[in-house]
Amino acid sequence: MTQYILGRVAIAIPTLLLLTLAAFLLNSAARGDPAELALRQAGIEPTPELIAEYRSRMGLDDTLPRRYLTWLNNAVHGDFGRSFLDNRPVSDKIGERIEPTLRLGLAAFIVTAVMGVGLGVLFGLFPNSPLDYLGRTTTQFLAAVPSFWLGLILISVVAERSSWLPVGGYGGVRYLVLPVIALSAGAASQIIRFTRNAVIEVWRNDYIRTARAKGLKQRSVAIRHAIPNALLPVITLLGLRFGQILAGSIVIEAIFSWPGMGSALITAISGRDLPVIGAYVMLAGTLFVVVNLVTDISYGLLDPRIRLGEARARG
Numbered sequence: 504m505t506q507y508i509l510g511r512v513a514i515a516i517p518t519l520l521l522l523t524l525a526a527f528l529l530n531s532a533a534r535g536d537p538a539e540l541a542l543r544q545a546g547i548e549p550t551p552e553l554i555a556e557y558r559s560r561m562g563l564d565d566t567l568p569r570r571y572l573t574w575l576n577n578a579v580h581g582d583f584g585r586s587f588l589d590n591r592p593v594s595d596k597i598g599e600r601i602e603p604t605l606r607l608g609l610a611a612f613i614v615t616a617v618m619g620v621g622l623g624v625l626f627g628l629f630p631n632s633p634l635d636y637l638g639r640t641t642t643q644f645l646a647a648v649p650s651f652w653l654g655l656i657l658i659s660v661v662a663e664r665s666s667w668l669p670v671g672g673y674g675g676v677r678y679l680v681l682p683v684i685a686l687s688a689g690a691a692s693q694i695i696r697f698t699r700n701a702v703i704e705v706w707r708n709d710y711i712r713t714a715r716a717k718g719l720k721q722r723s724v725a726i727r728h729a730i731p732n733a734l735l736p737v738i739t740l741l742g743l744r745f746g747q748i749l750a751g752s753i754v755i756e757a758i759f760s761w762p763g764m765g766s767a768l769i770t771a772i773s774g775r776d777l778p779v780i781g782a783y784v785m786l787a788g789t790l791f792v793v794v795n796l797v798t799d800i801s802y803g804l805l806d807p808r809i810r811l812g813e814a815r816a817r818g
Contacts, residue, residue: 511799515792522792526785527574529777583782588774593782596767601786603673604752604763610679611686611748616741619691623698623737624730630703638699642692650751654685654758671760682759686751690744697740701733708732735802742798746791 542549542557577583583593626638645653658670661681669678705711706729714724756765764783771779 508800511796515796518792519789522785522788523575523578524571526578526781526788527571529781529784578782578785583785584778586771586776586779588771588776588779593778596779597764597782597786600762600764600767603761604749604756604765607679607682607686607756607761607763608745608749608752611683611690611752612741612745614683615687615691615694615744615748618687619694619741620698620734620737622691623695624702624733626695627699627702627706627733628725628729630699635699638695642695645688645692646696648689650685650689651754651758653688654682654755657681657685658758671758673760673762678759678761682755682761685758686748686755689751690747694737694740694744698733698737701736702729705729705733738798738802742795745794749787749791 542553547553574584581594583597585591586593586596622638626635629635658681661668667677668680670681672678711724711729714728715721752763753765753768755761756763757769760766767779768783770776771783
């Protein structure tokens with residue numbers, strides 16, 4: 504098992520390095536002189552002397568590889584430079600917004616996992632039943648509905664007719680309900696359909712027929728054999744859906760006035776604030792890589808074939 508984990512970590516490290524390179528190149532992609540652009544964004548009239556001083560202070564006269572190594576060293580220590588728009592440290596701007604985004608994203612991911620796996624298993628155990636037909640119709644509709652459109656529908660239909668559910672803003676559980684539904688509905692519908700198909704496929708295997716032929720109750724066969732084996736590929740899909748939820752939160756945060764990274768990123772994109780955009784790309788990508796690494800390790804812990812294969816390789 505140790506060899507399997509080390510192999511997954513070895514794959515993740517080059518991915519993270521490529522991610523930092525992409526963030527650095529994005530951070531350096533401003534048209535014209537970055538020093539002149541930064542001075543103008545700070546409200547300072549650029550002169551040749553100020554431009555030369557700024558370029559020397561920020562290391563812009565160094566070669567591109569040296570600038571990358573300097574940027575990478577600063578990023579590891581939490582320094583992503585300064586915003587072009589207000590000259591504030593990018594780490595401070597992100598630090599103010601990352602907690603609400605993680606709160607919304609994790610809540611939506613938990614709802615996606617619980618609803619997706621739970622309903623998928625239920626529909627898979629009773630295929631072609633009225634409940635299964637209703638579930639397939641509903642999930643197909645939700646999978647085709649964009650999250651931003653669902654968010655607008657929820658605001659107009661639910662929030663305006665309910666004093667308990669606020670239309671937008673940041674606060675307790677009440678403020679999470681509508682954005683979490685809008686953000687998790689599409690991803691949960693995909694997990695439901697995938698889990699349903701996996702359960703049906705596992706239920707047709709020979710070892711399931713053998714267990715049922717021995718007289719084991721259907722509930723026991725499902726809990727001990729069918730469901731654990733059906734959920735193995737679902738774990739990988741859940742890791743991928745986390746990235747989808749994180750990307751979708753940008754628009755959902757803007758719709759529900761949620762003070763997370765979404766609104767800050769939209770402002771940065773409209774103002775071509777490349778340091779903020781680059782930092783967001785790096786942090787979001789790093790989080791996605793870490794989640795997928797945890798997913799791969801969890802898959803290895805739950806699948807005995809991986810442990811047996813590693814033991815045979817050592818033997």
